[in-house]
Structure formats: C-alpha cells, structure tokens
Amino acid sequence: MLVFSAICPHPPILIPAIGKDNLEKIKDTVNAMKKLETDLYASKPEIIIIISPHGEIIPDAFCLNLNTKYTAGFEEFGDFQTKMEFKSTPLLALNIKERVESHLPLVLSSSDNLDHGAAVPLFYLTKHLKNIEILPICYSLLDYDKHFEFGQLIKKEIAKSEKRIAVIASGDMSHALTEGAPARYSPKGAEFDKKFIQLLQRKDVRGIMKMDSKLIDKAAECGMRSFITLFGILDEYKYEPEIYSYEGPFGVGYLVANFRFV
Numbered sequence: 001m002l003v004f005s006a007i008c009p010h011p012p013i014l015i016p017a018i019g020k021d022n023l024e025k026i027k028d029t030v031n032a033m034k035k036l037e038t039d040l041y042a043s044k045p046e047i048i049i050i051i052s053p054h055g056e057i058i059p060d061a062f063c064l065n066l067n068t069k070y071t072a073g074f075e076e077f078g079d080f081q082t083k084m085e086f087k088s089t090p091l092l093a094l095n096i097k098e099r100v101e102s103h104l105p106l107v108l109s110s111s112d113n114l115d116h117g118a119a120v121p122l123f124y125l126t127k128h129l130k131n132i133e134i135l136p137i138c139y140s141l142l143d144y145d146k147h148f149e150f151g152q153l154i155k156k157e158i159a160k161s162e163k164r165i166a167v168i169a170s171g172d173m174s175h176a177l178t179e180g181a182p183a184r185y186s187p188k189g190a191e192f193d194k195k196f197i198q199l200l201q202r203k204d205v206r207g208i209m210k211m212d213s214k215l216i217d218k219a220a221e222c223g224m225r226s227f228i229t230l231f232g233i234l235d236e237y238k239y240e241p242e243i244y245s246y247e248g249p250f251g252v253g254y255l256v257a258n259f260r261f262v
C-alpha cells in the first residue's frame with residue numbers, strides 16, 4: 001500500500017560534508033527535508049521507491065535497478081566519508097517488472113552504486129530507517145504520457161502489496177535561474193518554476209503535462225519526468241500537495257513537496 005509520497009531536490013551541496021557553509025544559504029531546503037523525514041518516519045514505510053533522473057538513462061526505455069543491495073557515497077563530489085547501504089526489495093521489483101514490461105519498454109540494470117539523484121534524498125530521509133528496502137527507478141526520454149502510464153502501472157503493484165511503500169520523486173527544477181547557474185540563464189527558468197508550483201498547488205496534473213515545451217526546454221529542469229511518474233502513481237488517490245520549501249540561490253530551483261493523503 002502507498003503510505004507516503006514526495007518531491008525532493010538532489011543537490012550534492014545538501015550533504016553537510018560537501019555543502020559546509022553553503023547549507024546556511026539553503027536553510028529552507030534543509031529544514032524542509034528534515035520535516036519530510038519526520039513525516040516519512042511517521043508513515044512507517046518498509047520500502048522506498050526512488051525515481052532518479054541521474055541513473056542509467058536509456059532514451060527509449062524505463063529502467064529498474066534490480067541489484068541485490070545498494071551503496072551510496074559522494075566521492076565524485078569530494079566527500080570520502082559519507083557512506084550508506086540499502087537493501088533491495090526483490091518481490092516488489094519483480095512484480096513491477098512483470099507488469100510494466102508487458103506494456104512499456106523496460107530495461108533491467110544491476111548497479112551497486114546509487115547515483116546522487118537517489119543518494120541525496122535518501123541521506124536525509126532514511127536517517128532513522130536503517131532497515132528500509134529500496135527500489136531505484138530511472139525514467140526514460142519517452143513522452144510525458146508514457147511516464148504517467150509507467151506510474152499507473154507501478155501504482156497497481158503498490159496497491160496489491162501488503163508492504164508499506166513510500167515513493168520519492170527526485171528532481172530539480174530549472175537550472176537557469178541566475179547568471180552563473182549550471183545552465184545558461186533564462187528568465188524562462190523562474191517562469192517555469194512558478195508555473196509548475198501553481199499548477200501543482202491546484203493539482204492540475206494535465207496542465208503540468210501540457211506545459212509549453214519551449215518553456216520547459218529553456219528552464220533546463222531534470223525533475224519533470226520523475227514528477228510525472230509520481231503523478232501516475234498518485235492517479236485516483238485523493239491528496240493535498242503541501243509545498244514545504246522552494247528556493248534557488250545557486251541558480252537551480254529546489255522544491256520540497258509532500259502529498260498528504262486525505
């Protein structure tokens with residue numbers, strides 16, 4: 001059963017050993033992630049499905065990482081200390097694989113190492129969930145409708161399962177918010193982030209999926225396909241989106257949102 005779902009950003013500077021003094025500048029995000037951790041813990045999850053934009057992207061297929069265990073670290077960002085380990089969730093993974101592959105192109109991978117799109121949110125969210133099982137999922141570059149459908153298929157297996165399951169859609173908003181941002185500055189970046197949040201607050205998922213493709217391109221986001229997969233999973237559930245924080249002091253929009261079931 002689905003017990004929790006949220007949208008999280010994944011900048012490596014959120015990791016204290018990497019961000020150091022910069023954490024002060026993204027205090028709202030840090031506090032929102034801590035609040036989300038409390039909420040997640042209270043929902044007593046046994047499994048976390050994490051959708052990341054930075055795993056093994058295969059343009060024309062979705063990807064499930066079915067390794068038997070996972071490790072995560074941040075060596076590539078200069079942090080050689082922070083290390084995490086997670087168990088896999090073989091039965092749910094197999095059931096999702098079987099359901100999805102008869103409808104959509106699916107590839108299986110078996111990678112021990114979690115990418116930062118998965119690792120950064122899990123660093124915050126699993127502080128008190130040492131025995132949690134996880135399933136890392138990677139989106140494709142297929143269209144938004146296929147991602148929504150992918151989510152709907154996953155939802156059926158979540159609903160069938162007796163385990164308490166949380167879903168985290170990892171993704172950053174625009175990377176073009178300021179001069180010096182990772183992507184080339186564009187005023188469309190802030191426009192995209194604002195519009196997305198407005199539509200999210202109205203639960204206008206169709207509106208999000210129909211957002212202008214030029215606006216999305218210029219915004220240079222990495223989260224849309226993660227979020228739309230989550231909307232597919234949430235389809236037919238009654239929920240209230242709660243924006244915990246949004247900020248972008250380094251030119252990338254960080255959004256933390258929880259979906260409270262009503």
Ligand SMILES: [Zn+2]
Pocket residue numbers: 010053054117171172222
């Ligand atoms: Zn990203």
